[in-house]
Structure formats: C-alpha cells, structure tokens
Amino acid sequence: MSSRFSAEQMRQYLRMYLVIGSVNCREEPVRVVKEALAGGATLVQFREKGPGALTGAPMLELALQIQVACRLAGVPFIVNDDIDLALTIGADGVHIGQDDALASVVRYQIGDRILGVSAHTVEEAKIATRQGADYLGIGPIYPTISKDDAHAVQGTGIIQEMRKQGIELPMVGIGGITPERVSDVITTGADGVAVISAITQATNVRKTVELINRKVNQASMGV
C-alpha cells in the first residue's frame, strides 16, 4: 500500500464505485454523477472512452466538473488510463489496466495518489501488489455492454480464487454488475462493486445507488 490512504479506508471507498464517461450516459453526465453522489457513491472514476468519447477541451471540462462534484461530496476522484490528465487536474488517483502503462512506473509518476490496477489472474494480482497498487479491479465478472475489448467473463470464482491464493489487496468486482448480483460479488470476497451501465442507464440513478449501497452493506454483514 503506497497511497495516503490505509487499506481499510480504501476498502470503504471501493464499496460503491461509479465508473462513468459521457458515452455511457443517457442524461447529462455531471447530473448523473451528482445524483450518484447524493445516493452514496463512495468513489468515482472518469472513464471517457469508446465511440463518440470527448477529447481535448470538452473532455477536460467534463473531467473538471465531475472532479468538483466529487470534491464537494468528499468522494475521491479517479482518472482512467490518462496519467497526464490526472496529474494536470490534481485527481486523487488513476486506474490502469494490463495493456496500459506499467504499474511501477505509474506509482512513481503519481506519488501517493490512489493507484488502481486491473487484474485477471492471481499472477497479475501479485505483480500489481508488488508494483504498488492500492486496489485491484477484477472482471468482467459478468457480461458487459460497456467495454468492447473486455476479457472473457470470469464469474465470481476469480474473486474467490484470488482470496484463496492469498491476495489481500482491496478488491472491486466490475462488469455487468446489477443490484441483484451485488451479494454474490461481495460474499465471494470483493470489498465493493464498480458499476457503469446499471447506474448510468437507470431511470432513477440516486435510488439505484442507494439500493446497491444497501446490498453491499447487507452482504458484507452476512445478512
């Protein structure tokens, strides 16, 4: 653990992790983020990616607006992939995958900001841990509509396997997670759920986040 947050604090932040970009939203993205924060989102990732994604000044403006909303809510703001953007705007952290930059290099670049790394195998999880990751993103757990180049669906078995093999880093499940699936993801060993479409496409964003939060709490208490 190399960030300014303890592992326990990181586990709390991961509970209801909103991942969002303009491409994912039916409504204005900042409004969706504000609704999610009002519902109790505990961490927000700016992932401006996919067909029609914003670039340049409009992308920067959106990132800043989401970051401000997060700051006002006291929720950390993470940037996906783009280390330069994260450093330029002073984000709280970055999330990188296996095909992005090397985790150890990113750790050096970002100092004690939060570093999230995607892992699909126990070996990748061990390497990410050694290289200074603060948390792991594990998935896709279920089929997803939000990532064209996603790995094969892994099921909750991968979370169980990681825990069984001694991976202790804070961990979040991602990919196709809906309120109904939260319990299985948490009871197999994840600290939280990272969600795009079940929230960004919801008719009532705030209520959906509240529901997911409740499910995470219930599952982690064994209810």
Ligand SMILES: Cc1ncc(COP(=O)(O)OP(=O)(O)O)c(N)n1
């Ligand atoms: C929390 C979380 N987990 C996994 C990912 C996926 O990252 P990556 O594999 O680099 O894929 P892209 O999101 O960059 O397409 C994530 N973004 N967040």
Ligand SMILES: Cc1ncsc1CCOP(=O)(O)O
């Ligand atoms: C970014 C990412 N990484 C693995 S699956 C995924 C997409 C998750 O989106 P959704 O919650 O809509 O399935």
Ligand SMILES: [Mg+2]
């Ligand atoms: Mg990536």
